[in-house]
Amino acid sequence: MGDAVEREVARAISSCRAMITEYCAWNEKRVHGETFSTMYGDIFEFVNIRMETAESCLLLLENDKVADSLGLSRSLLEHYLLFLLMCRGNKYFQLVDLSGENLSEGQFKVRLREEQKKLDALRAEGKSHCLEVRKYRRAKHRLMYVFEGLKDTVDPDFLIPLHFFQYQQFRPDVMRLKDENYFQYYEDEADIKKVLRDNQNGEAWRYKNYLSYDALLQCLELNNLATPAVMHRIEAHYTFLGKFLHPTNGAARDLHEQNNWHSGESGVGIGQPYTTRAKLLAALYLCYSMASLLQEVTGLTDRAPRKHYADSGTADLWSAIRSVSVDFPYFWFLFNDAPLYDRYLYCIHHASAEDLAEWGGYEGVPLEKVPFNQHIYSHFSDSLNGWSNIRWGSYLPAVRHRGQ
Template identity: 85%
Template structure:
């Protein structure tokens, strides 16, 4: 089995490199129109840098650094969530904080209904660009006003998601570092200090409401880019990968052979090797992240007006992207269907005789019925084994 898994790792890495190579070759396949847009160039640069990160993940894997590859994949995942919003997050919001008014929950709900009614009346008059008013779920007593994304002045048919600009303009050093705590040639005057404080508050607002992890989830939900079930999967993958980025006792050890053996010796890493299954899991994270990023950029260029691209040239790129879920359907990432093992496990523990009669077998269980398993590595490892059940039959391992 280990040899089969090692061969599968090679296949996944090969798929990764094929996608990156095709993305690089895409330059010669796009046919530009009469107009150039710097926005597309900025988008390509964003993806270029993520392809560099993915190459780093693969190099780490090929050198036996599985945990470090998983930690770097957390960065890939976070950038992928942001990129979804940069490409398709056509709604943005403005917040009004009324927490200082001391309203009860009932009074707040009444205020929210009043604001919603006011907007409905304005819509009837055709005098408001606000799309809707709703409660901001990630903080108490804040009302969220939802708007459509910003339109290009030169081309009003193009809506540019606000996250595109929020990402470009964000300066973490301004948000976190105060000039007076570091070297200065001259001390700032009072007026300058006030401007710097205002800038710091602005950057903190930008990060909190648009670029932090919680903000990304809020905006994905706002734009209907992730269902509630997909949000749970995002949370699980983000938490799992975060174990290898932030100090988490035992996380790396669990990925090794004979993980309960402690030698007490000094050295680099743990003397026992990583399991081939851990290496396969890490490779799949890179593969699905690449596919997701390329799916978004290919879709963005496909949707571009002809004045920008006469031919998007994405045919070969789409073939490789779609092959990922076809060739490796046993990995449940963010937006693909539940693998057969998850369907099988659900049926064994939760499906009824009536369900069996209706579906005929575990392979045909409705995807929406299958919950995600939060125990990423152990569950993935189990999915590579064969299993048998009296009522639901046999589950064949996906890697032979």
């Protein structure tokens, strides 16, 4: 089994390299139209930098730095969530804060219904472009007015997601750092200090409502880009990968052979090697993260008006992207179907003989019934083993099948 997993690691790394190659070759296959939008140039630059991060992950993997590769993959995941909204997040919102009115929960609900009725009347008269008004879930007593798109001044049918601009304009230094705490050539005047405070508050609002992790989830939900089940998977992957980015005791140790053995000696890392299964997991995170990012940029280019791209030239790149879910279906990322092992496990513990008769085997279980397993590494490692059950038969992992 060890040799089979090692070969699978090589296949996953090769798939990542193939996507980078096709992405770089894409330059010669796109045919520009009569006009060029700088938005696309900025989008490509965003992806280019992510591909640099992906290549760093590959270098780490090829040098057996598995935990560090997983930590960088958390960065890729977070950028992917943002990129989803930059490419397809056509809905945005404005907030009205009612917290200063000291409304009870019942009064707030009445006020919300009143605002919804007002909006319905305005929309019926064609006097409002607001799509809806709803309760803002992330803070008490705030109304969220939802709008669609930021229209291009030249091409009104061309919508540009607000996250594109929020990302470009965000200044973390302005949000976090106060000038008076650092070197200044001269002290700012009172009116300048007020402007700086307003700028700081504006950047904090931008981050809190559009760019923070919680805000990204809120906006994905708003734009119907992630179902509740997908949200749960995002949370699980984000939390798991975050253990290798933020201080978490034992996170890297758990990925090593004989991880309960402590030498007490100084050195680089732990003396025991990483398991090949941990390395495969890291490689698959990279595969799926890259494929997800590239899927969004190819889709965006395919949807571009012909005046921007006469031919998007994405066929070869799409082929490399789609091969990931075909070649590695046993890793459950965000939007792919539940792997066979998860279906098998669900059926063993939750399905009946009647279900077996209806579905014809664990492969036929309705996918919406299968929950995600939050224990990422141990569950993934178990999925690489063969299993047998009296009612549901045998499960043979794809990795072992290829290795035979």
